[in-house]
Amino acid sequence: MGVVLVTGGTGRLGRVLLPRLLAAGHEVRAPVRRPDAELPAGVEAVRGDLGVPPLPARALDGVTHVIHLASGSAEGQIDGVDLAGTRALINAARAAGHPHLIYLSIVGVEQVPSPLYSAKVEVEAMLAASDLPWTSLRTPQFHELIWGSFNRPSAAPFVVEGRRYQPVACADVADFVLGLLTRPPANAVVEMGGPEVLEATELASIYAEVMGRPQPALRPAPESLGETRDALTTPSHREGRVTWRRFVEAQRDAATP
Numbered sequence: 001m002g003v004v005l006v007t008g009g010t011g012r013l014g015r016v017l018l019p020r021l022l023a024a025g026h027e028v029r030a031p032v033r034r035p036d037a038e039l040p041a042g043v044e045a046v047r048g049d050l051g052v053p054p055l056p057a058r059a060l061d062g063v064t065h066v067i068h069l070a071s072g073s074a075e076g077q078i079d080g081v082d083l084a085g086t087r088a089l090i091n092a093a094r095a096a097g098h099p100h101l102i103y104l105s106i107v108g109v110e111q112v113p114s115p116l117y118s119a120k121v122e123v124e125a126m127l128a129a130s131d132l133p134w135t136s137l138r139t140p141q142f143h144e145l146i147w148g149s150f151n152r153p154s155a156a157p158f159v160v161e162g163r164r165y166q167p168v169a170c171a172d173v174a175d176f177v178l179g180l181l182t183r184p185p186a187n188a189v190v191e192m193g194g195p196e197v198l199e200a201t202e203l204a205s206i207y208a209e210v211m212g213r214p215q216p217a218l219r220p221a222p223e224s225l226g227e228t229r230d231a232l233t234t235p236s237h238r239e240g241r242v243t244w245r246r247f248v249e250a251q252r253d254a255a256t257p
């Protein structure tokens with residue numbers, strides 16, 4: 001097996017994926033921008049900031065697969081990291097023997113107006129126009145993202161009233177990505193989703209019931225919601241196994257002394 005390079009290895013999905021890659025016997029390398037970045041023992045860290053390309057030459061040396069998870073969206077760095085950083089990564093991969101580039105995208109990116117979603121559409125077009133072998137995996141929102149937003153009542157609500165969601169556990173996404181490593185590149189967009197489609201209000205009420213907390217606030221629906229109510233779901237793809245209720249119960253149990 002060759003080396004797998006994982007960008008965004010310190011993020012929600014990366015933290016779950018890296019141990020699975022190691023357990024499956026892969027040699028794993030991860031570019032990190034902070035010297036104190038925490039990675040599992042066995043992952044080779046390479047210092048590198050996607051917002052300040054290029055990555056050091058070592059990053060792509062001997063790499064057969066790139067799993068590109070890094071995103072600057074949390075810091076408003078979509079142009080610099082998601083767009084310019086990904087363009088530089090694609091060029092570096094082309095110069096380093098054309099590894100299979102697996103990109104993490106989001107279900108419904110063409111339908112919901114958002115700078116991040118527009119950037120994802122642009123990156124998929126970059127991949128399609130490149131001569132790299134590639135797969136763009138679109139998933140709905142991670143359980144971990146929704147959980148985090150419900151746990152921060154002081155922050156602006158993330159879940160939109162009136163929208164339907166099909167959230168998926170990072171563990172299930174990571175398992176799906178592991179499967180992609182054993183398959184030829186799709187050279188296309190593929191989708192996977194969580195086990196069930198839930199109303200925004202159901203997400204909030206299950207969280208409140210299981211955690212014994214008040215119902216978290218939802219973001220008011222934009223006027224344009226109508227046609228895009230289901231845009232973030234992919235009902236014919238229910239590969240994820242962990243339901244929202246089970247995920248919340250597991251968080252509650254993990255926090256109980």
Ligand SMILES: NC(=O)c1ccc[n+]([C@@H]2O[C@H](COP(=O)([O-])OP(=O)(O)OC[C@H]3O[C@@H](n4cnc5c(N)ncnc54)[C@H](OP(=O)(O)O)[C@@H]3O)[C@@H](O)[C@H]2O)c1
Nearest residue numbers: 008010011012013049050051069070071104105141142145
């Ligand atoms: N979260 C979701 O619900 C969801 C759903 C579908 C698809 N996705 C996509 O899946 C991917 C992973 O999502 P996630 O939620 O795991 O992401 P995340 O938790 O927000 O983590 C982002 C990662 O990107 C890294 N990063 C940010 N700026 C960087 C830079 N300039 N140079 C190098 N690394 C940088 C971060 O590193 P630091 O530790 O240094 O900050 C972190 O490891 C993203 O592309 C996201 O859009 C996410």
